[in-house]
Amino acid sequence: MKTITRFLAAALVITGAIAVPGLADSKKDEQRARGLFISKRSDAMTIVVLKTEGSELVPVSPDQEFKQGDQIKIQFESNFAGYIYIINVSPSGSKQILFPTADQTDNAVKPGQRYDLPGGKEVMQFDAEKGTEVLQVIMAHDRIPYLDSALKDSEGKLADSAKSAAAELEGGIVGAKMTTVLPAGGTSKVRSRDIILAAGKDKDPQGSVVAIPDDNGHGGKLKAGEAAPFEIRLKHN
Amino acid sequence: MRRQIAVIVIAACLLAVALPYREYAHAAQAPNKDPGLGLGALAPGATARVRQAIAAVGLILVRNDGDPQALRPRGSAVVVRADGVIATNLHVITDERTNQPYDELVLNLPSDNPQSPGANGRYRLRAALTSKEYDLALLRIEPDAAGVRTQPLPVLEIGDSRGVQLLDDLIVIGFPEKGGTTVTVSRGVVEGKDPARNWIKTDARVLHGNSGGAAVGDDGKLIGIPTKVVADVQPVEKNKDGSSGGVRLFGAVGFLRPAHLVANMLRELDGANADPTPAAPAPPAAPAQQIPTPQPKSMPKPAAPEAERRLKIGVVPPSGTTSGAVKVSGAVRASQTGAPIAGAIIGILAPGATQATESTLLAWGSSNSDGRFELNHPVPPGRYTLRAKALGRESYTRDIEIAAKPTPLVVEMTPK
Numbered sequence: 001m002k003t004i005t006r007f008l009a010a011a012l013v014i015t016g017a018i019a020v021p022g023l024a025d026s027k028k029d030e031q032r033a034r035g036l037f038i039s040k041r042s043d044a045m046t047i048v049v050l051k052t053e054g055s056e057l058v059p060v061s062p063d064q065e066f067k068q069g070d071q072i073k074i075q076f077e078s079n080f081a082g083y084i085y086i087i088n089v090s091p092s093g094s095k096q097i098l099f100p101t102a103d104q105t106d107n108a109v110k111p112g113q114r115y116d117l118p119g120g121k122e123v124m125q126f127d128a129e130k131g132t133e134v135l136q137v138i139m140a141h142d143r144i145p146y147l148d149s150a151l152k153d154s155e156g157k158l159a160d161s162a163k164s165a166a167a168e169l170e171g172g173i174v175g176a177k178m179t180t181v182l183p184a185g186g187t188s189k190v191r192s193r194d195i196i197l198a199a200g201k202d203k204d205p206q207g208s209v210v211a212i213p214d215d216n217g218h219g220g221k222l223k224a225g226e227a228a229p230f231e232i233r234l235k236h237n
Numbered sequence: 238m239r240r241q242i243a244v245i246v247i248a249a250c251l252l253a254v255a256l257p258y259r260e261y262a263h264a265a266q267a268p269n270k271d272p273g274l275g276l277g278a279l280a281p282g283a284t285a286r287v288r289q290a291i292a293a294v295g296l297i298l299v300r301n302d303g304d305p306q307a308l309r310p311r312g313s314a315v316v317v318r319a320d321g322v323i324a325t326n327l328h329v330i331t332d333e334r335t336n337q338p339y340d341e342l343v344l345n346l347p348s349d350n351p352q353s354p355g356a357n358g359r360y361r362l363r364a365a366l367t368s369k370e371y372d373l374a375l376l377r378i379e380p381d382a383a384g385v386r387t388q389p390l391p392v393l394e395i396g397d398s399r400g401v402q403l404l405d406d407l408i409v410i411g412f413p414e415k416g417g418t419t420v421t422v423s424r425g426v427v428e429g430k431d432p433a434r435n436w437i438k439t440d441a442r443v444l445h446g447n448s449g450g451a452a453v454g455d456d457g458k459l460i461g462i463p464t465k466v467v468a469d470v471q472p473v474e475k476n477k478d479g480s481s482g483g484v485r486l487f488g489a490v491g492f493l494r495p496a497h498l499v500a501n502m503l504r505e506l507d508g509a510n511a512d513p514t515p516a517a518p519a520p521p522a523a524p525a526q527q528i529p530t531p532q533p534k535s536m537p538k539p540a541a542p543e544a545e546r547r548l549k550i551g552v553v554p555p556s557g558t559t560s561g562a563v564k565v566s567g568a569v570r571a572s573q574t575g576a577p578i579a580g581a582i583i584g585i586l587a588p589g590a591t592q593a594t595e596s597t598l599l600a601w602g603s604s605n606s607d608g609r610f611e612l613n614h615p616v617p618p619g620r621y622t623l624r625a626k627a628l629g630r631e632s633y634t635r636d637i638e639i640a641a642k643p644t645p646l647v648v649e650m651t652p653k
Contacts, residue, residue, distance in 0.1 A: 089580040093605035132606035134579040136628060152397070153500070158603070159582050160504060162318050163394055165601040168582045169593040169624050229628040231579065233606060 036211040037079050040111070042220030045078040045139060047232070048207030052123060059207055065235045071123040074135070075207070077114045082141040082222070084109050086117060087158065091131035097147060097156035098135070105151055126236050133234045137210075140227040146171050208232075279406055279455050286457025287408050291420055292391035293317075294451045295346040296412040297329050298359075299339035310418070313411035313450030314344055314376070315459065316390050317499060319587075319596045320614050321360070321378030322506070324499045325449030326464055327367050330374055338364045342376060346391070347419060366506045371435060371498050372464055374449075375506055380562070380617065389587055389596040393451055396458025398495035401427050401437060409441040409463055409491070411450025427460075428490065436492045437461045443491035452493045461493025507613055562615035565639060567646030569604040569625060577608025578650055581627035585612060585639075588620050618643075625650065 037044035050057040052071035066072070078084060084107055086099035099117050100107035109115065118124060138144065146167045147158075154160040159168055210230050212220030222228060279287075293316040298308035312329030316322075323344055330338045342362040362376040378390075401407075405427045413421050425441025437460065439452065447463040454460050468489035569581040581604040590597035599621070600614035618641045625633040630650040637646065 087580065089603065089605060091605050093580075093603040093610050095580055095603050134606050136580055138628070153395075154504070157504075159601055160507075161395075161500065162320070162392070162595045162598045162601070165582060165584055166593040166595055166598045169584050169598070169601075169626050231628075233579075 033209040033211040036214060036220065037209050040079045042212045042214045043078070043080040043082070043139060043141075043222045043228070044209060044211035044220075045076055045084070045137075046207050046209050047074065047076040047137065049073075049232075049234075050075055057123070062208065062232050062234065065237045066126050067237065068126050068128050070126045072126075073123050074117040075114060076117070076137075077112065078109045078139065079111050080139075080141070080222070081108070081110055082139065083107050083143055084115075085138040085140070085144060085147050087136040087138070087147075089134040089136060091129065091133065095158035097151055097158065100151065101156065105148075130236050133236070135232040135234065136229055137232065138227050138229045139210075139222065141222050142224060144227065283406065283455035283457070286455070287410075287422070287453055289391075290393050290408075290451065290453045290457040290459075291410050291422065292346075293393035294410045294412075294420060295323075295344045296418070296446075297325055297362075297449060298343040298345055299330065299332075300341040301332060302340040308341065308343055310412065310414070310446065311339075312446055312448040313463075315393050315410075315449070315451040315462070316344075316346075317375075317393060317395060317459070318503065319390055319392050319594070320599050321390060322365070322503065323360075323362060323376040323378065324462060324502075325374055325376065326462060326494075327369060327372045327374045329449040330364060330376070344376075344378070366502055368498070368502060371494050373462065373494055373498060373502060375499075375502050389590070392595040393453070394458045394595060395496045395500050396454055396456060396460050398437065398460050398497045399432075401430070401454065401460055403427055403429065406455045407439050407441055407452055407460060408455075409439070409443060409447060409450065409452045411447035411463060413442075413444035413446040415444055416446070425491075435495055435498060437495055439491045439493060441491055443489075459496040459499070461495050462499065463491060464494045465492045466490065467492065561641060562617045563639065563641065563643050564611060564615050565600060565643060565646065566609070566611040567648060569608045569610065569627065569648040569650060572649040572651045577604070577606065578627050578630065579604055579606045579608065581608075581610070581625050581630070581648070581650065583610050583612065583623070583625045583646075583648060585616055585637075586622040586624060588622065590622055593624055623648070 033044065036042035037046065048059050049062045050073045051060045051066075057073055060072075074086070076084065084099065085097060088096045088098050090096070099115075104119075138147075146164075149167060150156055150158050150160070150164055154164060157164075159165040210228075212222065212228055214220040295314050295316070297311045297314045299311040300306070300308045312325060314323045314325035314329070317324045330342055332339050342364070344360045344362055346358060346360070360378040363379050364374055365377045366375040367373070403426075407425050407427050409423045409425070410420060412418070423442035425439050427437060428440045429438035430436070431438065437452075439461075441452065443463045443466045448465075450463055451459055452461045452463055466489045469487040565585060567583070569578045569583065570576060571578060582601060583604065584593055584601040585599045586593055587597045587599055600612040600616050602610045602612040604610040604627075616639060618639050620636060620638050623633075623635055623637045623646065625648045627650055630652060633648055633650050
């Protein structure tokens with residue numbers, strides 16, 4: 001319930017940065033990303049936005065616009081054993097870690113296991129504030145210290161103090177070999193050089209699939225110290 | 238018999254000493270450390286860390302308008318943020334007669350402290366946020382008429398006060414009256430925890446004047462604010478001539494307000510600062526209360542030349558500054574596409590700083606989905622270092638000039 005409150009306070013809005021149609025090679029990417037996820041040749045994850053329709057939660061494309069009162073849940077699954085962090089960037093720019101929560105700090109994920117945000121029967125509901133909320137999702141094989149510190153010291157609020165802000169400015173996600181999968185072109189470009197994506201569609205139970213490319217022929221596995229971030233934008237009008 | 242017990246209980250319970258300095262000399266303090274306990278050595282490196290922490294603890298001096306006497310010591314305080322936020326006890330800054338903050342509040346970071354060679358001096362303070370419930374106060378260093386301090390302040394990092402364990406090492410740092418005008422430290426352990434009432438108990442010596450100072454762990458981080466002492470004092474049997482035999486002190490327990498309460502107040506202070514109309518009266522809030530900003534007060538007329546005065550009070554304007562701090566805003570975008578970058582962190586560092594630390598980071602903020610940001614603290618016009626970081630982007634650093642009427646900054650970041 002705490003998660004919901006925080007999320008509502010931030011006036012959740014969804015975006016479709018990872019689900020933009022019109023890519024020339026989207027079909028190929030889709031097959032490739034899903035293939036890598038299933039075969040486990042690359043570290044990959046699926047992420048689904050579920051929306052309450054009637055008494056059920058049904059998968060929806062994240063690029064749709066949401067309205068006040070809409071209720072959603074985020075569901076994700078990795079094909080690797082590691083850690084996943086989900087950070088909410090509010091319309092005002094404040095950042096709050098949504099997964100894990102300050103109360104439930106274990107964000108170690110197991111392959112093939114589905115996780116819900118928020119957990120159980122809880123859902124997140126859009127409030128009256130309009131705008132765009134960003135969900136930054138980070139895949140890693142190791143814990144990320146500055147995020148763990150924020151969970152411990154400030155209930156998951158980032159840049160909440162000079163200490164936290166300095167840690168993020170100086171450290172953040174460190175490592176020159178960090179794999180970058182953040183979409184570089186906003187909504188006009190979904191695929192970056194370091195990510196392949198199968199965009200989620202309405203009613204697609206698997207949702208969007210994000211995979212590390214295996215261009216070098218040795219599989220797209222994250223190494224120690226590496227992290228792979230991407231973002232989902234949720235529009236609320 | 239019943240009467241005697243009553244007397245004992247009353248005497249034993251209330252030598253509570255949330256009390257600073259001389260005017261409270263009636264409240265006896267307890268040298269409550271048993272030297273026979275023989276504490277072991279501190280953890281490796283702890284001594285150096287604690288010595289470093291000492292630099293961030295200062296002496297609070299107070300005076301009311303019209304007072305014939307000079308500024309007088311009142312208690313201790315600790316620098317908790319690089320942009321000049323000081324934590325202390327509310328009772329340290331409050332005049333008991335009026336129940337209002339003293340008109341003039343000054344922090345003295347002692348110049349003879351070898352741990353703070355660059356930060357010595359006096360800083361005029363104003364109350365920013367207080368909590369009657371917890372007897373805590375946050376104060377801000379005020380700029381003088383010429384500009385603001387740019388010399389990095391020594392900052393005491395807030396530690397994990399919730400995570401302390403019984404018998405953890407603990408060092409009280411402050412300016413007890415009996416210790417004279419130089420810093421005095423006392424070592425002890427965490428003697429108890431009372432999370433329901435927000436206390437940490439210690440056997441480290443807490444005296445008049447320690448109020449508002451620091452209690453640090455062996456990691457050199459702030460665990461709590463020494464706030465009061467409860468002494469076990471019992472009456473002694475009457476003398477043979479029937480006169481009072483006085484009282485006997487059996488020991489005392491020092492009480493600290495946990496540092497996480499200070500962290501909470503800092504967050505609340507940031508929220509208050511986000512209000513773009515700082516001159517407006519602060520809304521009544523519980524448990525903390527915003528204090529309206531008083532009119533700036535003049536420091537005592539300096540006997541020294543201007544340059545020396547600035548050095549002494551640690552106020553040196555950045556090059557090219559004029560008075561009046563300004564809000565800094567801007568946008569973060571991708572260098573190649575111009576697309577907005579969300580979630581980037583942007584910080585303003587003190588001039589010449591090469592690394593973002595609690596001491597050098599003056600203001601900061603994060604970009605929203607449109608890439609727009611506004612930093613949390615106004616900064617005076619002048620030269621600074623701007624630093625930004627975002628997921629999947631190269632770190633960004635450049636020198637900037639903030640004008641009296643600043644234009645929005647543009648931060649262009651390149652992919653890794």
